[in-house]
Amino acid sequence: MPLPPASGTGKYYALAAKSIRLIRQGCTNRPFFHISVTQRKRLNSQPVIEQLGSYDPMPNINNEKLVALNLERLKFWLGQGAHVTSPVAELLGLTGFFPIHPKSYMTAWRNRQAELDRLTSEKEAAKSTA
C-alpha cells in the first residue's frame, strides 16, 4: 500500500484530543518511524492527520541516527494542544526543542551503571584467573 501524503488523509474533529507519536513504517527487522499527529484514540495503522517528520533508529554508515522534524507544523500542533508521547518528547529533548526528557537521563544513567558493572566484573574475573 502506498504511503499517504505528508499532509495526511485522516479525518479529524477539531475538538478531539490529538497526539504526536511515532508510527512504525519500516518492515520486518528494519524499523523506521514517521513522527505524525493523529487523533489520540486512533490506532497507528489508521490514516494520520499530518506527518511532521521521520526518525530512523538504525545508525547509518557514519554511525548517525537521522531525525527530520517540521518544526513549524510541530509548533502549530503544540499550539492546538496536541499531546506528545514520551518517545517523541525524548527526541525533541535531544534536539534542544524541549527540555531533556527525564527518561533520557534515566536511560543514560542505567547504561553508565551497566557499563561500570561490566567493567568491575571483568576486573574481578581477571583477578580470579590470575
Added chain:
Amino acid sequence: MSLLKVIRINTKHIFTKHNETHTLYISNRKLSIVPSVYDQENPAPKFFSSGIQVLLKRLTRPEFSKVFRKRTNNNTAVLKTPVYKFLTDEELNIEKEKANTNADRLLQMPPVVKLHEQINDVLSKDPALVGYDNSTYMFTDITFGVANEHRIIVQRNPDGTLESCDRDTRKRLNQIYFPMQGRKIREPKVFSEPEKFNGLLEGEKYEYILDRACVQYEPDERKYQEITSITYQHIDLHSKFDLLRSTRHFGPMVFYLTWHQSMDRLMLELVQSGVVREAVLLAALRQAVHNDLSNGEDYNALVSEILPRPIQLTKPEILSEEDIALDTKCTELVDTYINTSSSMKSQQALALQGFREYYQQLVDLSRGLKKAHGNA
C-alpha cells in the same frame, strides 16, 4: 636476454638516475600543478562589480552555435526537433531578443567567492547524557520554504553536546532530504581518485569537469576551488582557451588567471590570433583587479570605446577609418603593456610585430581598394 637489450630497456632509468633533477621528475608525472584557492582576500566584491562582469562577458565571446549546441545529458530525455518558420523583421527581432536572454541565462558565470569558514557552534553541553546512545543523532528542520543554507541542522553527540553540524554534514543531510539533481551524496570517483581526474584532464574534458564540479560542490568549498584551480592551470599550460570560450566557465577562468597574475599566456594567445581589442580588455581587467598598471586611465578610456562595437574576430576586407584608428590605438597600448608589465615580453612582442605587419597590409589593401572605387 642479451646485455645490450637490458641496457636498451633500462637506458631511461640509468639516464634519469644519473641526471637526477627533482623538477624533471615531477613534470614527467603531470602532477606539478599546485591548486591555489581564494583563502586570503575575498574576490567576490571585485568579481561581481559591474565593470569586471562586463569585461568577463565580453572576453567569453559568446557564439550562439556553441551556446545552443545539442547536449546529450540526462536532464532532457528527448531532444526537440528544430522548427523552421517564416518571420517578418519584427518577429525576427523578437526571436533574437529571446535568444539573447536565453544565452545570458546559459552563460551565467559560477560565482567566485572566498572559502567558507568552519562552523563551531556548541549549543549546550550535558554530561548527564553520556551513555544514552553510542551514535550521534542528527536533527534536520524540514520546514517548508527554508533555503538550504539557512536550514537548522544540529547534532547530539554521544558525549551529550548539542552543536550545529559542520559544512560537510549539512551538505549531506540537505542532499538526503532535499536532493539536488545531479549531485551525489558520496563524492564521485572522478573527483576522489586522482588517476581518473588526470585522465579527464589529459582528454581535455575541461567543460565536463567544470560542469560536474559546479553541480557537486558549492562555490565556497575548498574542493571545488582546488578542482577548478587545477583545471584552469591545465588549460593555461596547454593554451586550450578555445575549449572554454562561449561557455560559462571562461569568465571565472580569466578572473582566476588575472587574480593570480598569470594571464600572460592568454594575452599571448589573443595577440597571436590578432584580437588586439580583447587584449586591451584583458589588460583593463588586470588594471581593475590589481590596479598595478602605470597608465590605467588609458585602458579605461579605450575600453569604453571598444565595448559598444560588435566583436571583430577577423578583420573585414574594407576597414573603416574609425576601425583603423581604434586598432592602432589598441596596438600601441598593448605594446606599452608588453614592454612595462608583461612576464612573457619577447614572445608577445614577436606576436605583436607579426600582427602589425599583417594589419599594415590590410590597411594598405583596403585604402587602395577604396581609392580604386573612388570613395576615398
